[in-house]
Amino acid sequence: MSDAIVIEEVSKRYRLGASAPADTLREAITRFVRARLPGRRPAPEMPSAVARDRREIWALRDVSFSVARGEVVGLIGRNGAGKSTMLKILAHIIEPTSGRARIRGRCASLLEIGTGFHPDLTGRENVYLSGAILGMRRREIDRKFDEIVAFSEIERFLDTPVKHYSSGMYVRLAFAVAAHLETEILLVDEVLAVGDAAFQRKCLGAMSPGANKGRTVLFVSHNMDAIRSRCGQVHCFDRGQLVFSGPAAEGVDYYLKTSDLPAPVTAISLADNPAAQCEGLRLLDITLRNPAHPAVGPCTGDPLSIWLRYRSTRAFASPGFSFAISDMRGIELIRLTTLPISGFPIEGLHPAGAVELFLDELPLVAGPYALSFAFVRVNVAVVFALPNVLQFEVAPSDVYKSGFKPDQSRGRIVVRHHWSHAPEADPI
Ligand SMILES: Nc1ncnc2c1ncn2[C@@H]1O[C@H](COP(=O)(O)OP(=O)(O)OP(=O)(O)O)[C@@H](O)[C@H]1O
Ligand SMILES: [Mg+2]
Structure with a gap:
C-alpha cells in the first residue's frame, strides 16, 4: 500500500x-x-x-x-x-x-x-x-x-x-x-x-x-x-x-x-495573548484562590474562587462566560457557564469588570488539572475559546476526616456521601 x-x-x-x-x-x-x-x-x-x-x-x-x-x-x-x-x-x-x-x-x-x-x-x-x-x-x-x-x-x-x-x-x-x-x-x-x-x-x-x-x-x-x-x-x-x-x-x-507537565500555576496573565480578545472583549487575567487556605491554593473539599478580569467595549446580550476543568487526559470533569440555561445569567458587560466562579467545595481529588475558558453567546455558539489556558494542581486533603487523602489513583471526584450497613430484615 x-x-x-x-x-x-x-x-x-x-x-x-x-x-x-x-x-x-x-x-x-x-x-x-x-x-x-x-x-x-x-x-x-x-x-x-x-x-x-x-x-x-x-x-x-x-x-x-x-x-x-x-x-x-x-x-x-x-x-x-x-x-x-x-x-x-x-x-x-x-x-x-x-x-x-x-x-x-x-x-x-x-x-x-x-x-x-x-x-x-x-x-x-x-x-x-x-x-x-x-x-x-x-x-x-x-x-x-x-x-x-x-x-x-x-x-x-x-x-x-x-x-x-x-x-x-x-x-x-x-x-x-x-x-x-x-x-x-x-x-x-x-x-x-x-x-x-x-x-x-x-x-x-x-x-x-x-x-x-x-x-x-x-x-x-x-x-x-x-x-x-x-x-x-x-x-x-x-x-x-x-x-x-x-x-x-x-x-x-x-x-x-x-511529558514533564508545565509547572502548575494559580494565575495567568492574558493581556498579551491575542487569542484572549474578540469582538471588543479583552481578557486581562485569571486567578484561582482558595479563600479558606490562601497559601495552599486549590485543595480538595475547600472552596475555590476562579476570578477573571476583563475590559469590554460592548455590553453583549446574555454574555456566556464558561469555565471547564479537565484532567490531564483531556476528559472534561466540570463545565459551568453564565448562559441563561445555567440559572446564573449575566445582564451585560461593564467597560472594566470581573466575573467570579465560586465553587463551595472543590470536588476534585489531589492531582494535576487543566482549566479551559470559552466566551459564548446565546444562538451564536462559541465566540472564542482558550483550551487548557491554565494548568493547576489540587492539593491533597483529609477530606473524609479519616487520614486518607484521595488522589487520582481512585477516580477524580469526591462527593459528600455516607454508607450504611444493617442486617436484612427478611432474608429469602
Ligand atoms: N509564527 C511563529 N513565529 C515564531 N515562533 C512560532 C511561530 N509559530 C509557532 N512558533 C513556535 O514554534 C513552536 C511550535 O509551535 P506549534 O504551534 O507547532 O506547537 P503545538 O505543538 O501546536 O502547540 P499547542 O499544543 O500549544 O497548539 C513553539 O515554540 C511556538 O512558539
Ligand atoms: Mg497547536
Missing part, C-alpha cells in the same frame, strides 16, 4: 523578534500593501541591539514519518511541541526550513480559525470555492451541498459572509466541508475544541475509521481519549522532535508518563 503522507527530515526554524520573515503568503501580501498605503511612514529602523537579537526557535527538528493510505493517525505532545507547525507544512501554509513533506491525494485541512475560507464570501460561496479548489465540478458539489449544510447545522447563516461568523460557526462549516467534499486526506488541528460538546462528538464520529470512507486522517489533539479511540498510530512530539511513533494506546501512555 502506498503512503499518503511522507515526511523526510523536516525542520522548521522561526526567527523571533524584529526581522522575522513572512511565514504565509497572506502575511507577505499584508506587509507589502501596508508598506505602500498613502500617508504611512516607513517603520523606524530597529536599534542595532534589537536587530542583532534574532533569537531562533526550532519548531521542528529532523522529523521523519510516513502515513499509509486510509490510516487515522494522531499527533500528540505538549503545548509548543511542533504539532501545528507540522500540519501547516503539510497544508503548504508554511515552508519547512529543510527537508521534504509530500502529500499524495486531494487534501482538506482544518487548521487555525481564519485559514481556509475567504472572509468576504458567504458560507454558501465558500463551500463552492472549497470544492472548486479541490478540483470538483459544480454538479458534484451540488450533490454534496445538502449533506454539508445538514452536518454544519448553520443553515440560517449560509448567506452571511463568514467574517461575521463566531469561531464556533466557522468551525462547524469548515469541518462539514472538509468531511463531505471528495478528499482523500484530512488534516485536523485542535480547532474542534471551539465547538460545543455535541458537535465535537459528531466530528470525532465522522473521523472514526468506520465512517471516514477510507480517508487518511492526521489529527492533533490534547484529548487522549479521543486519540486513543480514533487513531491507529500516534506520533508524539517533544520540543520539535519526534520522540515516539507507534500504536495509539502505547503512544498515549508514553506521553502521559514522560
Whole structure:
C-alpha cells in the first residue's frame, strides 16, 4: 500500500523578534500593501541591539514519518511541541526550513480559525470555492451541498459572509466541508475544541475509521481519549522532535508518563495573548484562590474562587462566560457557564469588570488539572475559546476526616456521601 503522507527530515526554524520573515503568503501580501498605503511612514529602523537579537526557535527538528493510505493517525505532545507547525507544512501554509513533506491525494485541512475560507464570501460561496479548489465540478458539489449544510447545522447563516461568523460557526462549516467534499486526506488541528460538546462528538464520529470512507486522517489533539479511540498510530512530539511513533494506546501512555507537565500555576496573565480578545472583549487575567487556605491554593473539599478580569467595549446580550476543568487526559470533569440555561445569567458587560466562579467545595481529588475558558453567546455558539489556558494542581486533603487523602489513583471526584450497613430484615 502506498503512503499518503511522507515526511523526510523536516525542520522548521522561526526567527523571533524584529526581522522575522513572512511565514504565509497572506502575511507577505499584508506587509507589502501596508508598506505602500498613502500617508504611512516607513517603520523606524530597529536599534542595532534589537536587530542583532534574532533569537531562533526550532519548531521542528529532523522529523521523519510516513502515513499509509486510509490510516487515522494522531499527533500528540505538549503545548509548543511542533504539532501545528507540522500540519501547516503539510497544508503548504508554511515552508519547512529543510527537508521534504509530500502529500499524495486531494487534501482538506482544518487548521487555525481564519485559514481556509475567504472572509468576504458567504458560507454558501465558500463551500463552492472549497470544492472548486479541490478540483470538483459544480454538479458534484451540488450533490454534496445538502449533506454539508445538514452536518454544519448553520443553515440560517449560509448567506452571511463568514467574517461575521463566531469561531464556533466557522468551525462547524469548515469541518462539514472538509468531511463531505471528495478528499482523500484530512488534516485536523485542535480547532474542534471551539465547538460545543455535541458537535465535537459528531466530528470525532465522522473521523472514526468506520465512517471516514477510507480517508487518511492526521489529527492533533490534547484529548487522549479521543486519540486513543480514533487513531491507529500516534506520533508524539517533544520540543520539535519526534520522540515516539507507534500504536495509539502505547503512544498515549508514553506521553502521559514522560511529558514533564508545565509547572502548575494559580494565575495567568492574558493581556498579551491575542487569542484572549474578540469582538471588543479583552481578557486581562485569571486567578484561582482558595479563600479558606490562601497559601495552599486549590485543595480538595475547600472552596475555590476562579476570578477573571476583563475590559469590554460592548455590553453583549446574555454574555456566556464558561469555565471547564479537565484532567490531564483531556476528559472534561466540570463545565459551568453564565448562559441563561445555567440559572446564573449575566445582564451585560461593564467597560472594566470581573466575573467570579465560586465553587463551595472543590470536588476534585489531589492531582494535576487543566482549566479551559470559552466566551459564548446565546444562538451564536462559541465566540472564542482558550483550551487548557491554565494548568493547576489540587492539593491533597483529609477530606473524609479519616487520614486518607484521595488522589487520582481512585477516580477524580469526591462527593459528600455516607454508607450504611444493617442486617436484612427478611432474608429469602
Ligand atoms: N509564527 C511563529 N513565529 C515564531 N515562533 C512560532 C511561530 N509559530 C509557532 N512558533 C513556535 O514554534 C513552536 C511550535 O509551535 P506549534 O504551534 O507547532 O506547537 P503545538 O505543538 O501546536 O502547540 P499547542 O499544543 O500549544 O497548539 C513553539 O515554540 C511556538 O512558539
Ligand atoms: Mg497547536
